[in-house]
Amino acid sequence: MSQPPTTAEAPGTVIGIDLGGTKVLTAVVAPDGRILSRDKMSSRGTSGYEELLARIAGSARTAADTAGIALDTVAAVGIGVPGTVDQDAGVVRIAPNLDWRDVPVGSTLTELLGLPVIVDNDVNVAALAEHRLGVGQQLSSLLGVFIGTGIGGGLSVDGGLYRGAHQAAAEIGHMVVKAGGPRCPCGRRGCMEALGSRTSITREIARRVAAGKSSKLVKLAGGDVRNAKGGALRKAYIGGDKLTRQVVDKSARYVGIGVGSLVNVLDPAIVALGGGVAENLGDRYVQRVAKIARRYIVDETARAVPIVTATLGDDAGVLGAALLAQQLSRATTAPAGPAVVETAA
């Protein structure tokens, strides 16, 4: 990273925060992308956003203490949030998992920490991290597809994230891959999320078990397949459980159709598949998605696009948020400057 030092003590050190529906990960990150310290806490059990943001500020202080740096030497803070974000205003418009609507995350955290803060969507920042620090290094663009309880995505191109005219781009989980298909949490039918997420996989296995099919996943998940976490799904899938394989492979097909269509539109230099499903199910799953995707890619050259497993795992969120904070600190003239600064154009 080439930004000039902003303080004598800890030049360009930033804090990256990954706010999830169940936990908050915080990391102090050096200018070269090394994680100097971490903090982890639950995001549950708070009443109102003020309390949660106060606890997040506490987590940032703890992480700075652990790294042995004074908070006022931190150049900027970045935070990824699971929802739609008005980045210019630093406001989270809607975050269903947190039950948030129009929450001024940027200005509130700036007040609490005395530092410039930049806010973005959690999967956007994860895609940025995979591009700059993970599988996409040195490449011109990266499409990140994150498959977990839902499906999200991000498009990182030279110069930054592609956000779209209304900061609503890369909602790839809601690309329709089967018209009239199963109902999606968004209310529509046949979205990639409704056919490819872990929720959709376990729901379909549960449905077939209820209809009389047997599956090792029942025992692995402690009796109810719908509660199966990534580890249990992995054991059943890798271990060759017939029903799990059938359902997962079918869901991989729909993700493959989605990825193939996205490559036709975007022609990225690499596609990174991340999130709990892709990371737990490993090569067999990723290769299946890639194989199907290639059938749908029209251009012969683009068909050779690498479609690989993301490598940063749980760190993608904090590292991506830290990268945004670095961009912010480069764009900010004074360390305690405005909370609202546009990132790369």
Ligand SMILES: [Zn+2]
């Ligand atoms: Zn949807």
